[in-house]
Amino acid sequence: MRRHRSAAVIPFATFLLVASVDPVAARAQAVDSLAPDLSVRVAAGVNDVLRTTQVPSASVGIVRNGRIVYIAAFGHSRLTPPITATPAMHYAIGSISKQFTVAAVMLLQQEGKLSIDDPVSTWFPELTRANEVTLRNLMSHTSGYEDYAPQDYTIPEWTKPSSAGKIVHEWATKPLDFDPGTQYQYSNTNFNIVGLIVQKVSGEPFWQFLESRVLKPLALDHTIDLDTQHGLLEPTGYFRHALGPLRPALYEAPGWYFADGEMAMPVGDLLKWDVSVIDKSLLAPASYAEMEAPTKLKNGKISNYGLGLSTGTLNGHRMVSHGGEVGGFVAANYVFPDDSIAVVVLTNQEASPAAGIIGTAIINLVLPGAAPVADVAAQDWARDVLTGLQHGQIDRSLFTANCNFYFDATAIADYRTSLAPFGTIASIKETSKFDRGGMTYRGFAVEFATGKRVNLSTFTVPDGKIEQFLVEPTN
Secondary structure (H helix, E strand, C coil): CEECCCCCCCCCCCCCCCCCCCCCCCEEECCCCCCHHHHHHHHHHHHHHHHHHCCCEEEEEEEECCEEEEEEEEEEEECCCCEECCCCCCEECHHHHHHHHHHHHHHHHHCCCCCCCCEHHHCCCCCCCCCCCEHHHHHCCCCCCCCCCCCCCCCHHHHCCCCHHHHHHHHCCCCCCCCCCCCCCCCHHHHHHHHHHHHHHHCCCHHHHHHHHHHHHHCCCCCEEHHHHHHHCCCCCEECCCCCCCEECCCCCCCCCCCCCCEEECHHHHHHHHHHHHHCCCCCHHHHHHHHCCCECCCCCECCECCCCEEEEECCEEEEEEEEEECCEEEEEEEEHHHCEEEEEEECECCCCHHHHHHHHHHHHHCCCCCCCCCCCCCHHHHHHHHHHHCCCCCHHHECHHHHHHCCHHHHHHHHHHHHHHCCEEEEEEEEEEEECCEEEEEEEEEECCCCEEEEEEEECCCCCEEEEEEEECC
């Protein structure tokens, strides 16, 4: 649910996994075997990233040769009172859940109960242009339905109970952001609709169908429904304002977790899922092929997304991946099907790049040669806003109501006290840009005169106002 933090190899600083092991030792679970020297380098590198980013904990796993070879947890799942993280703990995986939802749909298609090219009007004729939008459009994010939850912080609406049906009928009855099939824009709204379709076709509640047809056959015995079993999460989720202190996250209210991001699990369960993707053990080979094929838009261009999966290559190696984020948690999942390799990283701090940084570093070890994406042009307006926040100043006319809610007195104070010591901004470079939910996302790499570096993520709405402005540490 909520946000989708890309699981692609991220354009942040590369971390060399050669540091000494942190005193907060990894609680490792022997599964198969990873070469001892490689295991030490993985553990040292994860601890190094946790020290650098101050993310409380990470649960990490690796698949090689189609077998689980490494599972370990690092850091503290709870800070007060301190509780050491273990691999058995459940972490929310956010939008990684979407590929499980697609698997449910593919099972129904294999049984002849639907086609992914059926129009949405088959089940929900009341939705906007439902006769033009297909189930495939929903699962490939090419429908045009606006994203109800792109922000990387909790907005007021999410603190009030809701339901998938209510969300869909509020957001999917608006005008489309674009004509179906003409663009790719990530939207959680799409997968709420998909989950409701699964319910209608199967005649069962979505979670019941998912559990009986996907989770149990793969022995994912420890996976839970975040919407009804949130209390079973052992880790506390955290957030921070800029480089301020870690604070317990504000979780979403009941009804906001559904088929777009409903799942929480120990790292071992997600690794089992990745092995099933590599082995093609749950679905027919044709179903996996459809999931993993990049989507072709009507103008002939190819998106980097299949069905519930980001698609692409890394140094010539085919990769399917996804990131996930809900209140207090960020996760990253990378699978290299042709190489029988997978890497999973689960963390308990929202709006943090740590999961991606750790994943990138591990991929560099098990699949050598990965390289970060080059930076692009600087943006003056981001510099001006960030400079103002260093001085505790904010021009509220530049921000939307949601972002003004985020920047309360505590947030502004945390931004000022944590960023002011870094001095003036030496450089700010745009590292990523894409459209989502009718807004424009930009990621920036920021370096200060003192040598301190941070990452900045923003969303702007069409009139130019800022919907999100979040600072994340890198060193």
